[in-house]
Amino acid sequence: MSKRRGLSFEEKRSRMLELFYETKNFYQLKELEKIAQKQKGITSMSVKDVLQSLVDDAMVEQDKIGTSNYFWSFPSKATNQRKRKLETLKSQISECEMKKKKLQQSKDDHANCRKDTDKRKTLLEKIEELSSRRDSLTVELRQYQGCDPELVEEAKLLKKVSLEAANRWTDNIFSIKSWCRNKFCFEDKVIDKQFGIPEDFDYVE
Numbered sequence: 001m002s003k004r005r006g007l008s009f010e011e012k013r014s015r016m017l018e019l020f021y022e023t024k025n026f027y028q029l030k031e032l033e034k035i036a037q038k039q040k041g042i043t044s045m046s047v048k049d050v051l052q053s054l055v056d057d058a059m060v061e062q063d064k065i066g067t068s069n070y071f072w073s074f075p076s077k078a079t080n081q082r083k084r085k086l087e088t089l090k091s092q093i094s095e096c097e098m099k100k101k102k103l104q105q106s107k108d109d110h111a112n113c114r115k116d117t118d119k120r121k122t123l124l125e126k127i128e129e130l131s132s133r134r135d136s137l138t139v140e141l142r143q144y145q146g147c148d149p150e151l152v153e154e155a156k157l158l159k160k161v162s163l164e165a166a167n168r169w170t171d172n173i174f175s176i177k178s179w180c181r182n183k184f185c186f187e188d189k190v191i192d193k194q195f196g197i198p199e200d201f202d203y204v205e
Contacts, residue, residue, distance in 0.1 A: 007041060012050045015040040017059060020073040027071050166204045173197065 007015070019032075019040055027035070032051060033044035042050065051071060054060035060073040177191050192199065 009050070009053075012042050012046060013054060013059075015042055016047075016050050016054060017073060020060065020071075021075045024074055025072065028068055029071070032071065163204055170201075170203050173201070 016032075016036060019036060020027075029048060029051065033047045036042040036047050037044045051060065054073070055062045055071070059077075060071055061077070062069060062071050064070075177188065177197075180186050180191050181188065186194075191197070192201070
């Protein structure tokens with residue numbers, strides 16, 4: 001046998017309102033905790049949260065009399081709330097319809113201003129021609145970017161720096177080879193083979 005599903009929070013809210021509407025009475029929290037569980041199946045532990053949510057939404061009234069808080073809600077209150085909500089929605093619909101009419105009128109006015117005159121057609125053709133020309137020039141410009149004087153100078157400078165760095169390391173390698181040759185009496189071929197130095201290793205021109 002499957003376990004019975006508990007009430008959702010919205011179901012508890014709905015049943016709590018039913019309790020108020022059916023009894024048309026005033027209650028304290030402790031009274032509601034007992035009555036709601038017995039009559040509506042709302043656990044006493046959740047009554048306070050359910051009640052507070054209804055108060056926050058102005059669906060249940062709350063007032064302090066002496067040292068005690070009392071809660072109540074009558075069907076007439078719900079009816080009045082629905083009427084006010086309906087009036088608000090009707091007002092919003094009316095405003096939206098007016099805005100729609102204004103926008104439609106504005107659209108029609110602009111459409112009338114854009115009649116297909118010979119001048120407008122000529123201008124549109126000119127715009128299309130210029131756009132096409134711009135795209136063509138952009139492609140052509142990309143092809144000649146390599147000839148940009150600034151890029152060429154930058155490439156020359158980079159080449160010079162790279163060349164100097166390469167020859168500086170070549171100097172260092174020759175110095176190390178000379179030190180090994182003098183220190184350990186190794187031949188150049190032995191050193192080259194040991195350290196993977198090619199036979200044609202030399203300065204870059």
